[in-house]
Amino acid sequence: MTAGTLVLIVVIAGVVAIVLYAVATYNALVGLRNQIRNAWAQIEVQLKRRHDLIPNLVETAKGYMVHERSTLEEVTKARTRAASAKSVQDISQAETGLSGALVRFMAIVENYPDLKANQNFLALQEELTSTENRIAFSRQAYNDQVLFLNNKVQMFPSNIIAGMFKFTLGEFFELEDSAQRAVPKVQFS
């Protein structure tokens, strides 16, 4: 075996390795992108569920909360805005607004013991709590996937493959939770 053939073999092996790596990376990227789409679909299902619950909730509360017209209207408006949002960023903003409106609404419910005793309302409230939790959990799953994709798209050497096939950065789904971000109160007594 001459030195020439040896070099040739090494070069061919190198090319094969690079091609294999490219194929594997490409497939991993496609897989991640599909997972993100799937995770996003899950979030949309839950958001839709929340939008469907709100008219029922408002309808039930209306009979009791005569003097809280503005709060109820605010919830309805926020819901309409959220239902018509399209891009990830718009949806994030609108849903944050809706969550805020619901928190204010629930705070006011505290003043209406009759409403709190209503079976129908309690069932709706349970559904709403569950939906909020589902949104939170599926959002976390979605953001995890986005982080993985973004790492792949930005890090060397997978960023070369990502650039060649035009993989773009995923968008995080952020819901600003005012209660969570608030500075914890410390009391010395």
Add this chain to the structure above:
Amino acid sequence: MFWSIIAANKRKTVILVVSMGIFLLLMGYFIGMAVAGPAHRLAGLGGITIALIIWVVMLMVSFWGSDRLFLGMSNAREVDRGSWPQLFNVVEEMKIASSLKKMPRIYIVDDPAPNAFAVGKSENNCAICVTAGLLATCSRDELQGVVAHEIGHILNRDILYLTVAATMLGSILIISDVFLRSRWYTPSVRFGSRSRSRSAGRLGAVVLLAAFLLAILGPVLARILYFSISRKREYLADATSARLTRYPEGLASALEKIGAATARLSSAPSSIAPFYTVNPYKQHLSSSPFATHPPLDERIRILRAMSMGAGYLDYMKAYVEVTRRRVALVQPSELLDAERVEIRGSSEDAGTTRISQAAVRKRTGDMIRALNDFAFITCPCGMKIKVPPEYSAGTIACPRCSRQHAIPRADSGDLGLILSQRSLFSETQHFSQETTTKKVRGASQVVSKIPGQWQEITCGTCGKSFELSPAFKASQRRCAHCGALIFIETPHLTSS
């Protein structure tokens, strides 16, 4: 992903399970030698084969039958969404959080002691079982913590490991028992091996001694191994619960309530004790090597010590801090990503109304009765009559007003009908179907009352609606909004 913890943990459990297996084989070898005599060429091998056969048979039986056996032994009933929406919701939330592909089946045991267990060898075929007592005592967050703990068992494949380990323990127990008994009753060596030669005789004595030692010590050691596997898996399931719910306090206060409960689980056979959230036999105060579960207060203290976050790393830190053991359950280096998981606020802060304990207790009772084919009759006087399925007469008299009621006998569809009062969508439909509103004398109206139910009334004057309580007895009422007079007509019922 964050399930990388499974890989790290698997290794330790596998080592324990394998050492138990080696122990089983050793026992088979020496007992085989002792029974057939060391001179016999196939004695040790034969013993090993027999031990293996016993184990494989037990394993196969428990693999294909254990789910149904466990659920059957503890009298569990499979339920759907309508029976207890909150439980169903919580399980589904945890399914989303853990990205399980399939929803676990849900079972309820009619038992006042709060507890729960999970069965199923794989993620796609598993079930979670909770007691009625758990539903009655726990708040939403606490229920979520317990369900997440069970999901943790499923995700960490604990049921698989415990089944393998339990069958090994069982085989060791059987072999040592049979050997010791046979020696006890027939002390003389029957197999004639001793008489062959003096050296064989000495060897025989050594083998016999080893066999006795293994037969006596084996069960004890195997139990210690088995329970140490079981305890380790409990800590991990707790860690998974905190990670999934992002709210360690939920499980902590649930464990506190379970520990404080006075009712004892009556429906659990001792063999399935390690599968419960908390050992149903109240061993949880001790920290002996024979305990299936770690001491309850230690588990609670670890969960409460997680102040910085809800990730696995936070649990491991809290574990080392509380137990003062130098070796963590899982080394931080074994976790692929040091993720940051924030603790969320309790769902009560977010506006979930606490329903009174008594009301929840009543509802769990009703749910169990509905599952057990009780007939529910709401009397116009407001009395709710619950008729057991054993009651054979066609009619029953209301104990308060002595009206006669025909008993609607349960077809299978009846359960859904009874429980639909709780399911929200069917309820809103009920209102629109059943409320009849007539307009008479200009502005005022006459509404016929539906007995024994909350009823929505739409005012004919202002168009707003309000609710009429089932206890409402008067013949007229003013609209809550505009003050217009509405006549309430109670349908005339013939009483006997």
